Amino acid sequence: MIDRSTAPAPGKSLLFNLPEVKELELANGIKLFFVRKEKLPIIFTDVLVLAGSKFDPPNKRGLGYLTSLLIDEGAGEYDSLQLSDEFEKLGSIFSITSNHDLISMTLLSMKENFSRSLELLSKIILTPRFEEKDFTREKKKVLDRILQLKDEPAFIASTAFEKILFGETYYAYPEIGLENTVAEIYNNDVKKFYQDIFTAANTKLIVVGNLTEEEAVEQFNKYLGSWNSFIKTYVTFEMPKRNPTKLFFVHKENSAQSEIRVGHIAKKRDAADYIPTRIMNTILGGQFSSRINHNLREDKGFTYGASSVYQYYQDAGSFEVSTAVNIENTGASVSEIIKELEGIRKNISPEEIEFAKSYLIKQFPSRFETYSQVAKNIEQLLIHKLSINELADYTAKIEATANEDVNKSALENVFPDELVVVAVGDREKVSAQLKNVAGNDAIELDNNGNVLN
Amino acid sequence: MTKNLLKIDYEKYSLANGLQVILYPDQSFPLVAVNVWYRVGSANEQPGKTGFAHLFEHMMFQGSQNIPKEGHFRYVQEAGGSLNGSTSIDRTNYFETVPANYFELPLWLESDRMGFMIPGLTQEKLDNQKDVVMNERRQHYENQPYGMAWEKLFSNLFSADHPYSWPTIGWMEDIAKFELDDVKNFFRTYYCPNNATLVVGGNFNVPRTKDLIEKYFENIPKGITVPEIKIFRQNLSETKKIILEDNVQLPRIYLAWHTEKAFSTNDAALDILSDILTSSKNARLQKSLVFEKQIVQDISSFQYSAKLDGSFIIVSTAKPGIELEVVKNEIENGITNLISNGITDDELMRAKNSLKSSYIYSLQKLDLIVDHLNHYNFFLNEPDSFVFDLSRYENVTREQVVEAAKKYLLNHKVELNVVPKE
Structure with a gap:
């Protein structure tokens, strides 16, 4: 008979x-x-252009x-539809993502179609058409999307939270823009953004796949080696200050839940205590068994899930707890979150730290399973101007972190008296509950996070 | 070359208690993935007790005789692994991916809840998870724009006694009513080894793993034969139009037709039809409604096929100021045009090429591969069906796509309009 009363011991760990x-x-x-990476006959390419909405x-x-x-939307000899057609014929997946700091263009292709796919990608980068009719259509689509976002409580909560946190700086605004600012954009602005910001100077290339170093250099030189736009544009950023805790709400009529965000400005990704902070947040709200999720979900049943994260922009950092709770428990949830932020500063047990370290160290290899995962790990380091060696040193640094460093990181990275609290929900139900938490009236915001009078 | 890559070497056998086991060794990465499918989903529920399969999935993470509440997460995460479960209309799955040297851990965890679930159950745990699930429902349905549309659509497409007529998460009033005895009965009926398949994939030693599977699972007693689901062929006697008011800025139209179940004769042709209508910028309805006429913000479609039945669905959000009637007419014109004039070789090739490479791309992740082995085993009784599945699409002809459209999309349908509240 097998002994079921205790967990089986692990075997000897395999070499990674x-x-x-x-x-x-x-x-x-x-x-x-x-x-x-040779397992499959595929190649993943990431063209990382550090040209995000912070340059707007x-x-x-x-x-x-x-x-x-x-x-x-059209490049070189191809119009928008033809270009999409060419990628499809190859079975290649081309996609573009963007945020405040970057525009990333990725390409997943079969090895046999890599060269042709890269050629298409280079046409997009070097010879975009920017035709007026495409501009008009896509601008209208963005304006209609902004209209639709008024329906989405999670988006409104994050937008309002970031506006309060980041004040008048560029991280205070949603990347998609605002109704009145998008209205002011013309096709010439797009062309100018492409000329000045979307440049070779701001670009790094990542390729992960079944090809040799020589093939990679040869192919990328062939298609992108002549890209020559090396003007650099700079923007300045001043890190906003934290302020004494304030509670805000955005009215959403008849909402079944309230979307809650709680947090504050935090250090950047290159801070010296990044590793202990990551360990600390793993315990606080970084995974399912964390204190915050345990309390709000598994103990109280207020929510389907609650988590906390240190979010790293290129020029700033923030700490953010997010959850959606049934509307009657809005105030109680905010109080419990604040209690957890106070609690993590008082005491973290050695067992919790052991658990978090084990989790972070042992899951590390699984972050390199797919081709795009490997590329995205490298991308993160490039965005934050960190050395590629960070990857090799990562698990050893976690191992070497002392318990007092984790405790210290809570004191230096969690500030329960300097919070921004935002709840999106029905005014009738939310405002009184928040008043009970803070003792004074919560401030009402509009969908973009501006204070209403 | 594609065919060689998609050929999966596996071994399949059953234990004496009826548990099916599928082993898929792959030494390329130091991970092991364990994936259990129970052949029970919301289709096994009764009216008045909907949402049970899903709520039960939550209870499976609340511990069993030897595992404390939240223990599954704690053990697997401490080992650096990941885990979850999911419930659909036809089946429920549970899965863990762990560093290879921890391969025994998921076997221990899965066997304890398969064999010794009831001693871990308490009223307190059930009350807690009912609250969690009601909040899951609020977050994903009540508090989402258009969130109530799907259940409205399916409860009109299928008759009230058909098990695809209710949502997997269940009706709110049903979730609130569940009792501990319901949980126990459900467990005894459906969570037995003869109603489950265990897949282990990745970097493990085959003889040693077989031995451990035997030890962990063999003494779990065989259960009763699971009751069969009785269904009736669904036919709409007329087209139904439903208007639903919601907190939304833009109106959205949903069109749904009855079609065929998964892996049936026209299933693959209907998938390709959906690709040709909406899956890329060049797809017919995308090109005409989004790109040229610019009367909709988005449009999508799919052949939603499951174990017992299938449906074809088109969804589109109108631009401000555009009537849904106009959108509907354009969609119907697109369909009749396709039926009268056929599709081109280029359209068919585009759809097939994208599908072909997507099969290769999907081989990157071990947890997806093992879930697919269970998927194929469930539907086809043959885990290694990647090549067969791809060939279903490769063999589709232009004529078959048109025939499938003609056979189903000219029939009565359900039309749902979600419109902004006055």
Whole structure:
């Protein structure tokens, strides 16, 4: 008979070979990060252009996003539909994502179709058409999407939270822009964004796949080696300050739940205590068995899930707890979250720290299973201007972190008296509950996070 | 070359208690994935007790005789693994991916809840998870724009006694009513080894794993034969139009027709029909409604096929100021045009090429592969069906796509309009 009363002991751990990342350079000086991965005949490419919405002029917020939508609407000899058709014929998946800091264009292709797919990608990068009719259509689509976002409580909560947190800086506005700022964007603005910001100077290339280093250099030189736009544009950022706790709400009529965000400005990704902070947040709200999820979901049943995260922009950091709770428990949930933030500063048990370290160290290999996962790990380091060696040192650094460093990181990275609290829900139900938490009236915001009078 | 890559080497056998086991060794990465499918979903429920299969899935993470509440998460995460479960209309699955040296852990966890679930049950745990599930429902349905549309659509497409007529998560009033005895009865009926298949994939030693599977699972007693689901062929005697008011800015139209179940004669042709109508910028309805006429914000479609039946669905959100009637007419014109004029070789090739490479791309993740082995085993009784599945699509002709459209999309349908509240 097998003994079921205790968990089986693990065997000897298998060797994990961290993929080797080679830093190469194209003829024009663009850096190419290369990883050879041979399991399948596929190649994943990531063109990372550090040209996000933070470069939007203040009266034209949404410009970077709209540029990312228009960049593949026709290039070279192909119009928008023909271009999409060419990728489909190859069975290649081309997609564009963007945020405040970057526009990333990724391509997943079969090895046999890699060269042709890369050629198409290079046409998008080097010779976008930016035709007026495409501009008009996509701009209207963005404006209608902004209209639709008024329906989505999770989006409203995050938007309002970031507006209060980041004040007048560029991280205070949604990447998609606002109704009145998108209205001010013209096709010439898109062309100018492409000229000045979407440049070779701001670009890094990552390729993970079944090809040799020589093939990679040859192919990328062939298609992108002549890209020569090396003007650099700079924007300045001043990190906003934390303020004494304030509670806000956004009215959403008849809502069944309230969407809650609680948090504050935090350190950037390159902070010296990044690792202990990550361990601490794993315990606080970074995974299912965390204190916050245990309390709000598994103990109280207030929610389907609750979590906390340190979010890292290129120029700033923030700490954010998010959850959606049934509307009657809005106030109680906010109180419990604050209690957890106070609690983590008082005491973290050695068992909790052991658990978190084990979790982070042992899950590390699984972050390198797919081709895109490998590339995205490298991308994170490039965004934050960190050394590629961070990957090799990561588990050893976690192992070496002392318990007092984790405790100290809670004191230096969690500030329960300097919170921004936002709840999106029906005014009738939410405002009184928040008043009970804080003792004074919560401040009402509009959908964009502006204070209403 | 594609065919060789998609050929999966596996071994399948059954234990004396009826548990099916499928082993798929793959030494390429130091992970092991365990995936259990129970052949029970919301279709096994009764009216008045809907949402039970899903609520029960939650209870399976509340511990059993030797595993404390939340223990599954704690053990697997401490090992650096990931885990979850999901419930559909036809089946419920549970899965863990762990570093290879922890391969025994999921076997222990899964066997304890398969064999010794009831001693871990308490009223307190049930009350807690009822609250969690009601909040899951609020978050994903009540508090989402258009969130109530799907259950409205399916409860009109299928008659009230058909098990696809209610939502997997269940009606709110049913969730609130569940009692501990319901949980126990459900467990005894459906969570027995003879109603489950265990797949283990990845970097493990085959003889040793077989031995451990035997030890962990063999003494779990065989259950009763699971009751069969009785269904009736569904036919709409007329087209139904339903208007639903919601907190939305833009109106949205849903069209639904009865079609065929998964892996039946026209299933693959209907998938390709859906691709040709909406899956890319060049797809017919995308091109005409989104790109050229610009009367809709988005449009999508799919052949939603399951174990007992299937339906074809088109969903589209109108641009401000555009009537849903106009959108509907355009969609219907697109369909009649396709039926009268046929489709081109280029359209068919585009759809097939995208499908072909997507099969190769899907081989990147072990947990997806093992779930697919269970999927194929469930529907086809043959886990290694990647090649067969792909060939279903490769063999579809232009004529078959048109015939499938003609056979189903000219019939009566359900039309749901979700419109902004006055």
